[in-house]
Amino acid sequence: MSQQQGSEQPAVIGLSPLRGMPWPTPDPFLFCVHHVDAYPAGNERMGPTASLAGRQLGQDFDGRDGWNMYHGTVVPGFPQHPHRGFETVTVVRSGLLDHSDSLGAAARFGGGDVQWLTAGSGVLHSEMFPLLKKDQPNPVELFQIWLNLPSADKLVTPHFSMLWDHVIPRHVARDEAGRTTEVTVVAGTLGEVKAPPPPPKSWAARADSDVAIWTLKLAPGARWTLPAAARGSNRFLYFFKGSALKVGGRAIPASHVLQLRPDVDAVLENGPDEAELLMLQGRPINEPVVQHGPFVMNSRQEIQQAFSDYQRTGFGGWPWKSDDPVHAREEGRFARHADGRLERPT
Numbered sequence: 001m002s003q004q005q006g007s008e009q010p011a012v013i014g015l016s017p018l019r020g021m022p023w024p025t026p027d028p029f030l031f032c033v034h035h036v037d038a039y040p041a042g043n044e045r046m047g048p049t050a051s052l053a054g055r056q057l058g059q060d061f062d063g064r065d066g067w068n069m070y071h072g073t074v075v076p077g078f079p080q081h082p083h084r085g086f087e088t089v090t091v092v093r094s095g096l097l098d099h100s101d102s103l104g105a106a107a108r109f110g111g112g113d114v115q116w117l118t119a120g121s122g123v124l125h126s127e128m129f130p131l132l133k134k135d136q137p138n139p140v141e142l143f144q145i146w147l148n149l150p151s152a153d154k155l156v157t158p159h160f161s162m163l164w165d166h167v168i169p170r171h172v173a174r175d176e177a178g179r180t181t182e183v184t185v186v187a188g189t190l191g192e193v194k195a196p197p198p199p200p201k202s203w204a205a206r207a208d209s210d211v212a213i214w215t216l217k218l219a220p221g222a223r224w225t226l227p228a229a230a231r232g233s234n235r236f237l238y239f240f241k242g243s244a245l246k247v248g249g250r251a252i253p254a255s256h257v258l259q260l261r262p263d264v265d266a267v268l269e270n271g272p273d274e275a276e277l278l279m280l281q282g283r284p285i286n287e288p289v290v291q292h293g294p295f296v297m298n299s300r301q302e303i304q305q306a307f308s309d310y311q312r313t314g315f316g317g318w319p320w321k322s323d324d325p326v327h328a329r330e331e332g333r334f335a336r337h338a339d340g341r342l343e344r345p346t
Contacts (some may be wrong), residue, residue: 011248011266014259018238021061024257026234027284028203028211030086030296031146034240034278038066039076039095039138042131046326047074072324076140077128079324082315083119084306085154085296087147087202089213090115091186095140096132096333100325101125102316103338105160108327112165113345114186118199120149120156122306122315130326143278145213147203150285151298156201162335164345169193173224181216181224181268188212188281190227203285210262211282218242218270218277226279231263235281244271 016024022033041049050065060069069076077097090097096110101117102124109115117125131138149156163186171183171193185195187204188211195213198204204211210230218224229235237258239245245252246269252258260266262281288298295306309315335343 009261009264010250011260011264012250012252012258013261015252016257017253018240018255018257023238024236025145025280026236026259026282027286027289028148028209028234028282029145029280030148030289030291031144032238032278032280033144035140035142035144037068037076037095037129037140039129039131039140040067041134041136042138043134045074046130046132046329047072048076048131072128075128075130075324075326077324078126079128080124080126080318080320081294082122082124082310083294084122084310084315085302086119086149087199088115088117088119089145089147089186090117090127091143091145091213091215093141093143095138095142096130097142098128098130098326099125100320101160102314102318103158103160104319105336105338106327107162107335108331108333109162109164109335110333112168112184113333114163114168116161116163116199116202118149118156118159118201120153120158120201122309122313123158124315124318126320126324128324128326130329132329145280146296147211147282148285148289148296149201150203151287153201153203154297154302159199159201160335160337161199162343163196164333166345167196169195175223177221177223179219179222179270181218181222184215186213186215188214190214203282209283212279214279216268216275216277216279218268218275220270220272220274222268222270224268226260226266226268228265229262229281230283233262233281233283235260235262235279238278238280240276240278242271242275243273245269245275
């Protein structure tokens with residue numbers, strides 16, 4: 001890989017195509033998936049009006065007609081399943097997600113809202129995509145990101161929190177030609193712009209973790225400089241929408257993931273179409289990662305213990321009437337915490 005002009009270090013140190021799901025992620029991240037589903041109008045049960053014939057219900061990931069049922073059989077989504085040892089960060093850019101969990105917490109969120117769930121010692125949750133509109137399409141777009149926990153915090157008490165769209169800051173920069181770059185700061189700090197606090201036991205809550213989760217939207221032809229991060233951090237940039245981009249002077253094809261040198265500025269120059277990118281950044285935890293399905297621990301013995309604990313306790317049991325609960329059609333965005341506290345975006 002060639003050097004940039006002069007003695008400057010290249011901003012891009014790795015490049016590969018984005019293919020399928022999940023996307024590759026750096027330590028401290030474990031997983032990232034981008035769901036984009038063009039759901040049709042909803043029926044009386046908040047499922048799709050279209051026929052489900054020919055779909056492999058319970059395991060529908062083929063993208064037929066531009067959407068999936070995933071593990072849902074009536075409403076698309078992911079019925080109850082366990083997690084231990086990490087966190088899920090769910091960024092719902094369009095559409096809605098209905099959450100229910102073994103803590104007794106529930107939520108409906110979307111349109112830019114983010115749910116941050118520390119699974120810790122163990123939690124069950126379901127994530128369903130209710131199709132509320134009966135007379136028009138119900139598109140859904142979201143990122144789900146798994147952030148690892150260090151060994152000291154693998155078994156912390158589970159914690160559920162909501163970051164509502166209106167409290168998540170956006171930084172809008174204009175280049176010399178007046179073209180805009182908008183950065184949504186879900187986690188981390190960009191200059192004076194600081195994200196809402198993450199859960200208390202998150203790796204992102206540590207002052208030296210350098211964790212950042214940002215989405216970037218560049219107008220056609222926009223130019224913006226991504227400021228350097230801490231030396232030793234991992235920094236990936238996912239170019240998921242747009243036709244052409246240059247980063248540090250290097251041409252980047254559409255639908256690629258870039259590994260960036262963290263401690264140098266990276267100049268982004270957009271092509272002729274609006275571009276969108278996701279950035280994941282953080283200081284690596286640098287501990288062994290042993291994963292089996294929904295459990296992520298540091299050793300095979302800890303994975304075996306996770307299965308044993310789940311079989312014995314059910315991580316508190318499932319308090320809902322079905323494995324795939326959805327909230328009432330007329331319900332707005334809300335979060336009901338395990339202690340009964342009701343939260344609504346203002």
